[in-house]
Structures are given as structure tokens and as C-alpha cells.
Amino acid sequence: MYKEVSFQSIFSLRAGSSLPQRSRKDIKQLVANARINTLIGKLVTTVFIAVFSGVVFLPLLISGVGSAVPRDIAFQGGVSAFLAVVLFLIVFLGLQMSTSFVSSKVVDVLSPLPLSKKEISRIMFLCFIRIFDIPLVAAAAIFLSVYFIIGGSVLGAVVAVVAIGVTEIFALALTTVSARFFYMRVTRAGGKSRLQTFLRFGFMFVWLLPTFVAYFIVNFAGQIVQWFAYLSQSFSSISQILALIYPFSYGFLVSYSTFFQGVKNTALGLSAIASIAYLVAAYYCLRWVTRTVRTIGVGGFTAGPREIVRDTLIIPQIAWVEIIRKDLRVASRSPSYASLFLLPVVQTAVLAITFSSFSQIGLSTAVGILVGISLITLLLPPTLLAMEGLGSAYTRHLPMKKTTMVTAKTVLSTITYMISLVVLSIVAICLGKNFLFILTLGMVDAFAIAAAIMLELSILLRKFWKEGFAVGNIYSRITTYIAILIPGYIVALIPIGCAVEVFFLAQPFFWPVFLATAMAEFIVMVAVVLHQK
Amino acid sequence: METVAVKVQDLVVSYGSFVAVENLSFTVKNGEIYGLLGPNGAGKTSTIKVLVGVLEPRAGNVQIYGTPLSDEVAAKSKIGYVPEEVVLLDSLTPREFFEFVASIRRLDREVVNSRLERFVSAFELKQYFDTPIAALSMGNKQKVAVVSALLHDPKLLILDEPLIGLDARSSKILKELVTFHAKRGGAVIFSTHIMEVAEKLCTRVAIINKGKIVGEGTVADLRKLVRTAEGSLEDIFLKVTEQEAGMQDMIRALEEE
Numbered sequence: 001m002y003k004e005v006s007f008q009s010i011f012s013l014r015a016g017s018s019l020p021q022r023s024r025k026d027i028k029q030l031v032a033n034a035r036i037n038t039l040i041g042k043l044v045t046t047v048f049i050a051v052f053s054g055v056v057f058l059p060l061l062i063s064g065v066g067s068a069v070p071r072d073i074a075f076q077g078g079v080s081a082f083l084a085v086v087l088f089l090i091v092f093l094g095l096q097m098s099t100s101f102v103s104s105k106v107v108d109v110l111s112p113l114p115l116s117k118k119e120i121s122r123i124m125f126l127c128f129i130r131i132f133d134i135p136l137v138a139a140a141a142i143f144l145s146v147y148f149i150i151g152g153s154v155l156g157a158v159v160a161v162v163a164i165g166v167t168e169i170f171a172l173a174l175t176t177v178s179a180r181f182f183y184m185r186v187t188r189a190g191g192k193s194r195l196q197t198f199l200r201f202g203f204m205f206v207w208l209l210p211t212f213v214a215y216f217i218v219n220f221a222g223q224i225v226q227w228f229a230y231l232s233q234s235f236s237s238i239s240q241i242l243a244l245i246y247p248f249s250y251g252f253l254v255s256y257s258t259f260f261q262g263v264k265n266t267a268l269g270l271s272a273i274a275s276i277a278y279l280v281a282a283y284y285c286l287r288w289v290t291r292t293v294r295t296i297g298v299g300g301f302t303a304g305p306r307e308i309v310r311d312t313l314i315i316p317q318i319a320w321v322e323i324i325r326k327d328l329r330v331a332s333r334s335p336s337y338a339s340l341f342l343l344p345v346v347q348t349a350v351l352a353i354t355f356s357s358f359s360q361i362g363l364s365t366a367v368g369i370l371v372g373i374s375l376i377t378l379l380l381p382p383t384l385l386a387m388e389g390l391g392s393a394y395t396r397h398l399p400m401k402k403t404t405m406v407t408a409k410t411v412l413s414t415i416t417y418m419i420s421l422v423v424l425s426i427v428a429i430c431l432g433k434n435f436l437f438i439l440t441l442g443m444v445d446a447f448a449i450a451a452a453i454m455l456e457l458s459i460l461l462r463k464f465w466k467e468g469f470a471v472g473n474i475y476s477r478i479t480t481y482i483a484i485l486i487p488g489y490i491v492a493l494i495p496i497g498c499a500v501e502v503f504f505l506a507q508p509f510f511w512p513v514f515l516a517t518a519m520a521e522f523i524v525m526v527a528v529v530l531h532q533k
Numbered sequence: 534m535e536t537v538a539v540k541v542q543d544l545v546v547s548y549g550s551f552v553a554v555e556n557l558s559f560t561v562k563n564g565e566i567y568g569l570l571g572p573n574g575a576g577k578t579s580t581i582k583v584l585v586g587v588l589e590p591r592a593g594n595v596q597i598y599g600t601p602l603s604d605e606v607a608a609k610s611k612i613g614y615v616p617e618e619v620v621l622l623d624s625l626t627p628r629e630f631f632e633f634v635a636s637i638r639r640l641d642r643e644v645v646n647s648r649l650e651r652f653v654s655a656f657e658l659k660q661y662f663d664t665p666i667a668a669l670s671m672g673n674k675q676k677v678a679v680v681s682a683l684l685h686d687p688k689l690l691i692l693d694e695p696l697i698g699l700d701a702r703s704s705k706i707l708k709e710l711v712t713f714h715a716k717r718g719g720a721v722i723f724s725t726h727i728m729e730v731a732e733k734l735c736t737r738v739a740i741i742n743k744g745k746i747v748g749e750g751t752v753a754d755l756r757k758l759v760r761t762a763e764g765s766l767e768d769i770f771l772k773v774t775e776q777e778a779g780m781q782d783m784i785r786a787l788e789e790e
Contacts, residue, residue, distance in 0.1 A: 309662040312653045313646055314632045322636030326625065333624040333665070391622040394678070397585040398637045399609035 080251030094175030121294035163250035249274035323408035538720030544593035568735030613687035
């Protein structure tokens, strides 16, 4: 049954009906790929949790965050940050898979079988838990192992188990709430009103929130721990308020039950009370999750109310504009696509925050930031083509030119890059820094990025035009994926590389060389795309 | 003058080592409703998928109104297609889906809206116009596929099991539309398992078995082929596809259980 869940999540919803036209061997391969993809998702989440635990707890193992910060306070920050990351990473993983789970398609397989409703509900719940099994077990195991390595007490270990358990239950509840709401209000509700459109795009950002928070915490782990420690040390009143807030309450409690010296009675009392309250809340959350998942087993959810259709007017667009519009519509209804789609913007926001630590935006800073944005942006084209897999068995019969497809996806990817640039500039202005240099550099680099995107798309189209763009085709073949990304990265980095070299040899030629290389790449790729049949 | 709408020569389709269609050749002329019949797995859908450019053949030539399939955009522009398994862009609503299809086909806004209004009304789709396709019933999804196949007033209609899931009213309307299309000089390739429909609707039929055409022509031609003066298309079909022998014994055995 779990295989069916994986298959539905990875392929059935995204690969369209391209499966029946394959040989039996290919289909077996696809099913195997579906399971491997699911496993990879779980393992990547686990690796992130493990890496983050290293980032947070390693300084404590060696010598503490710094001489100015006591070990117990650093530990409070570390535990709180770790719990927050576990929460968001599990939610992020869950959102990728659970919407199709909630859509009750999988239950169609079970309902005709001679099983009672109770049995079906139990199977559904076990399947739901299996989506998260490895990260859930790994997070608890990692946390406890690290805790004992640091030199934890038995009492502290008990509190740590409770803390990680509560966190995992909160993550499951948050995933279920989001997936259920998304399914009922966004995926199934439809509607053409502005409110519905706004709702859908609002949700694109909601899906990004766990990504952003997880990404933010991973990027700034050290700073967060230090910041937290600074807060706790400087303002005792704030630490008392924090003791009431999840996950800080568990941070305090685990720390107090590990380092018995310097316990503040008020903070201990508050964190203990708050932790018990969160434990009770987790109990009710678990009951709710169990009940909700079982609801899927006995008939699923119904869609939200339909809007009254007033007319049947359609507004056709120029073909490439329509492909962009379609992609945005599809992305606004798919958490996995939406989050990937806006990843460059998240990346920019995170990079923008690091601005605060720079006194000036020099060449190395600007180049570093732009390279970061470029590399993330170039992950987009394969995703945008994978979106075609949704209905490629049907759309491939439409008279669509390769040039049209490449134009649409290039424009969309480049716009995403430009949005990142705008976000960066706004942050620079807000921080009172010179934004013109990075903006100009980014605008020129946009030509190279567009060329790299066109190259990636041309390689992909050459390979998959006849075969269809099912996600399994692109993502399951890691070698193919890498073979597409590497040329893209090279094309994107050549102008920057040349310009930086020239900067050290003959500074006045920096801009002409940068502009000429980027433009040359762009013109060559436009010519290649226009000559595609 | 009769125009050849579809010309298929020595078509071969294979999936790995399995050959689904073997040296298939046939022509369909304007004004014809050409039925493709055959048991499950005979190669009908594979043939159709090649005709609409969804599947790459291993060998053979296909021309749509004289345009080779290699000239993808020109050939595909002349075709309206309803697939056997309706998997559209499920997260879009019918309105958004029609917008997508009309834009890709570069259709004039006024013309397409006028046609769309008539079809949506005929197939009673209006109330579902802003509901995501994923949330529609199989029959309504089929209607969306039928309407988008008709939007651009194609010269050639290729319909793979188009009546599956349709209610009686929509089924009747579609059959009338198909007949009218052929009368106006268009061509239709129509795959079905319902012999009565094929017998009433199709001007000519091809019976495919194990990837090869085992009988082609009008129902009268096929009667001659199996040397019988009477009998329905179903009887002829069972004879030509060699499924008749032993069938009665099988039925009897099942009834005795």
C-alpha cells in the first residue's frame, strides 16, 4: 500500500498517462524509481537534520559557543534551534508528498477490497506515518545521541525524548493541516475570481515558509544560537517570556535538567509549565491527526464550495505567454512546484540578510551573491519542463514548437532571477547600501543566465521531446540531471570568470568584457533556439 | 474529388522487444468515418498515438493531408484528438485548459469563444467551467477532452474510445457531430469496442489483431471476407480475430460454476 502512496505522489499525479506506452521493463524501472525518490526525500531530510545537529552542537562539544556565553545558555539556544529545524524540515518533506495522500486517490485501491472501514483507516494511518518514518526515528536518535555525547543526565534525556516527540507530533499536525487546507481550498476549489487567484498565490508563499525557515536556520545556525544566548543573558524578562514559547520552553527545560548549576527558578517553572501544556497540546494534535487521516480512509474530504460560473469566455494569449500563465497556474496548486519555483527568491532573501554583516558591497561580495542566485536559478528549467509531464500524454499532440516552449521557460526562469535581483536591491536600499553596483552587475549577468537557461532547455528538449517530460524521466536519472546542470553552470559562470580575471589585469576593461561575454553567449543561444525544429 | 486525409504505410511500433504494430498500412479519405476495431492490446491505441504525434514509430510513413508527421506543427494543426485515457492538465480548470489549448493553436478569440459557447452548452459543461479538472468525474473529463478536440474545427478527428464515460445525451451529440463532420467533408478515425456503434457510425472499418490488419472495408466487404451473408459486425469481428472458436464452451463452463 505504501508503494502505491509513493507511486501516486511521485508519478501518477505528475507523469500523466505516459506510462501505458512503455515496455514492461520501463514501467518496472519507473516504479523502482518512485520508491527510490521517496527514499531519497527521506534520506535528504535526515542528512539535513544530522548536519544541522553537528552545526549546533559541535561547538558545545569542543569549547562552547564562545568564552562570553555560558555553556548552559548556548545549549538552550542549540536545543531550541534544533527542534525548530526538525519541525520545519519534516513539514517541508511532508508537504511534498501528503497533498496527494490527502486527496484520497490511494484509498480507491483499498475500498473495493473486503476490508472493514476500521482496517482501511488503520492502513491509511500507517501509510501516513511511513512517509516520515526515517526522519522521525533519525531525529530522535540523533538528538539523544548528541545529548549523551555532550554529557547529558538521565532526567535530561527523558525531557529530550518528550521534546523531540512533541516536535514531531507538531510537524505531523502542521503537515496535515496544510495539506488538507491546500487540497480543499486550493487544489479542488478552482474558481476564477480574484480572491481565488490571490489565495492560490498566497499559498505559494505559505509553502515556502517551511523552506525559508529551515533554510534560514541552517544558514544562520551559529548566529541564531549566539543571538539567543545574547538575549537570554541581556534581558532576564525576555528569557522568561521565551520560556513560555515553543521550542524555547523545551530548550530551557532540557538545559536545566542537564546543567543543574545556575538554574533560574522562575524560568524553570515557566518552561516546565509551558512544556507540560505543549505535551498536552501534542496529545490532542496526535488524536486529531489520527482522526483526520482516518477520515481519508472512510470517504476523504470534500472540496470547498464552487463559485457560480457566470460566463464561458476564454482569453487566448500568445503561445509562449500562455505557457508561462499555465506554469504559474500549475505551480500555484502544487506545493512541490511552488516551493522550487520561488527558491531563488528565498535564497536571495537569505543572502540579503547576510548584507547586514557587510560594511560595503564590493566586487567579491557582489559576485559571490550573484553566483549563488544564478546556481539556484539554474535548477529551475528542469523543474519547469518536468511540469509538462502533468499532461504531456495529451499536450504532446498539440502543435507546439520547441522554440515556443524554450522562450516561455527561459522568460519565466529569467524573471525569477530578476525578482531575486529586485529583492536584493530593495534590501540594499533599506540597509542604506549602494545597490547600483550589484544591480548593474546582475542585469548584465541576466544575459548569461538566460543563455545558460536556454542551453539547459535545449539539451532537455533534445532528450525528452518525444519521450515526454515526466518527472521520473528527468529527476530519476541523476547522471542526466547533472549532465544538464553542468553546461548551464559553465555558461553562467564564464562571463563572471572572465570579468573578474580582467578586473585584476586591466580594471577599465571589466565592464566591456563582462557585457560582451554575456551578450555573446545570449546571442549564440538565441540563434541555436531559433534554429530548433 | 476524394482527398486522402490519412495515409499510413508499413507502420511499426514497438515497446522494447515487444512489437505492438507490425507493418500496418491504410488510408482514410475525406468524408469517411474509419473505424479501428480490435481486441484489447491489438495495437489500436499505439497506431492512434503515432498518428497524433504522441508516440514515435520504429518504422513506417504517416501523412496527414499530404503533410509528413516529421513536419510536426503543420500535421498536428489539422488534427483534433480525444485520447483513450483522459489525463489532461488536471490542476487547471476547464476554462484555463481551453485557454491553454486555444493559445497553443493560435485561435482567434471571437471565433473560439463562439464555438466554445456552443460546445459547452451542448455537453452541459458550464457548471464545471471553473472547477479543477482533477475534481471532475470521468465523464466530464471526457467532455473537456472532446470539446478541446473540436475547438479549432479540425479537418481530421481522431477519437480513441470517445464514448467511454459519456452519458447518453452527450454520447448521442458526439455521434451526431462526428457524422456531420464527415458529411461536411472532414475525416474521422474512430476507435471503439462497441460493435453496434461502429456498425452504425463507420463507413469503413479496419479490424486489427496482434498488430496487423486482419480485415478492412465496409461491413458488406467484411461479410464477404468471412463468407457469410448475414451476421452482425460483432460476429464478423469474433471470426476475423479468431476469438469465436471455443468461446461458447468457455461461456458454458463459466455458467456451470
